[in-house]
Amino acid sequence: MSSFSPSTVSRVVTSSSSYASHSTFWLSLLTRQRWTTARPTCQAYRLMSTDTQTTSVNAGFSSRQFNKPRRHKPIPKKQSEAKKKTWEELGLKKSLVDGLVRAYPEVVAPTPAQQMFIPAILEGKDLLVKDETGSGKSFGIALGLLGKPRVTYYDVARGGAEREFVTALVLVPQSNLAIQYYHWLTRIVQNTKPPDRFGIDTDRFVQRLIREGQEHLSTGLKKLYETKPHILVSTPQAILDLYKKDPDLVPFQYLKTVVVDEVDYLIETVPRKDPEKSWKGATDKALKKIRAHPGATRELLDIIYVARKEVHSRMQDWKWLEERGGLQRKGSFCDAEDAFEQLPCTRRAGG
Numbered sequence: 001m002s003s004f005s006p007s008t009v010s011r012v013v014t015s016s017s018s019y020a021s022h023s024t025f026w027l028s029l030l031t032r033q034r035w036t037t038a039r040p041t042c043q044a045y046r047l048m049s050t051d052t053q054t055t056s057v058n059a060g061f062s063s064r065q066f067n068k069p070r071r072h073k074p075i076p077k078k079q080s081e082a083k084k085k086t087w088e089e090l091g092l093k094k095s096l097v098d099g100l101v102r103a104y105p106e107v108v109a110p111t112p113a114q115q116m117f118i119p120a121i122l123e124g125k126d127l128l129v130k131d132e133t134g135s136g137k138s139f140g141i142a143l144g145l146l147g148k149p150r151v152t153y154y155d156v157a158r159g160g161a162e163r164e165f166v167t168a169l170v171l172v173p174q175s176n177l178a179i180q181y182y183h184w185l186t187r188i189v190q191n192t193k194p195p196d197r198f199g200i201d202t203d204r205f206v207q208r209l210i211r212e213g214q215e216h217l218s219t220g221l222k223k224l225y226e227t228k229p230h231i232l233v234s235t236p237q238a239i240l241d242l243y244k245k246d247p248d249l250v251p252f253q254y255l256k257t258v259v260v261d262e263v264d265y266l267i268e269t270v271p272r273k274d275p276e277k278s279w280k281g282a283t284d285k286a287l288k289k290i291r292a293h294p295g296a297t298r299e300l301l302d303i304i305y306v307a308r309k310e311v312h313s314r315m316q317d318w319k320w321l322e323e324r325g326g327l328q329r330k331g332s333f334c335d336a337e338d339a340f341e342q343l344p345c346t347r348r349a350g351g
């Protein structure tokens with residue numbers, strides 16, 4: 001497990017484009033579609049490319065390659081035929097695996113894709129996951145996020161009381177995918193512990209924030225004001241609306257992971273270089289359009305980037321931290337059986 005650093009918020013991006021007609025799995029910022037850009041342009045993408053924890057899960061992958069177009073690279077045969085790992089071998093805790101098995105007995109072993117990306121999620125690396133439809137990308141991400149530590153903070157201003165914040169934000173294009181994530185996660189969480197008369201407060205683990213008919217976000221918002229979940233699943237527009245209404249409800253600076261599921265729907269891109277044709281005009285035009293009218297996901301990722309950057313640049317300044325309420329980080333696993341299992345704390349203010 002990599003140690004928490006305020007500079008790092010891992011980003012997980014998934015895509016299952018119809019262009020990926022055969023079984024492949026690779027990790028890179030660049031996808032193969034003709035319309036993807038060879039040079040990431042939005043701030044969020046730049047954030048990925050400058051991050052020190054950039055993934056190296058795929059052989060030969062490095063952060064420098066974010067800016068280079070790459071050929072589609074199928075998994076080497078040897079790798080795909082390698083011995084199947086168990087969930088525990090991927091780094092998931094036993095109590096979580098027990099919950100998974102109880103909730104979904106048919107999910108016996110990780111898929112090849114899950115074997116590759118779950119350890120990377122747990123380590124806090126940046127990922128772009130691309131594989132064919134139904135290969136378990138979203139499900140694996142849900143599991144990986146549940147297996148990550150929950151970050152809580154000492155609130156020095158309130159006598160050292162613990163405060164929890166949303167640590168993982170999952171952005172999806174439609175509300176039905178948010179419901180799917182929510183259903184998976186709550187079912188696994190509920191099964192991490194044999195049912196007793198107290199049950200498990202699933203709101204602490206996962207919540208969804210989506211538009212529901214005429215009642216704009218109201219149900220989800222009510223819960224969110226009461227309890228902060230470890231994982232929040234929502235659409236980019238809903239989070240933007242929430243941010244404009246109450247920016248303190250989900251403080252972006254405490255996010256540890258941002259997932260963009262179905263990235264090819266959520267982030268608009270510019271045409272890829274075609275050496276056979278004149279591409280510059282089309283690229284410039286698309287870039288201009290994106291800058292003038294960024295989509296909701298770009299806008300949101302840029303806001304998150306700025307919030308994180310500010311905290312990162314000032315996090316060394318403990319005085320500033322104290323003035324902001326003196327929040328001190330400590331870690332605890334978001335796991336029903338081992339709730340609040342503690343990781344070593346960072347030093348206390350003034351200590």
Ligand SMILES: Nc1ncnc2c1ncn2[C@@H]1O[C@H](COP(=O)(O)OP(=O)(O)OP(=O)(O)O)[C@@H](O)[C@H]1O
Pocket residue numbers: 015016106107108109110111114131132133134135136137138139140
């Ligand atoms: N390791 C596994 N073993 C068996 N079934 C699995 C496994 N992982 C996921 N599944 C099941 O496979 C189905 C598809 O999973 P999921 O939606 O995560 O795939 P996906 O790759 O994200 O698909 P899409 O590209 O369409 O979003 C789900 O019903 C899920 O329960």
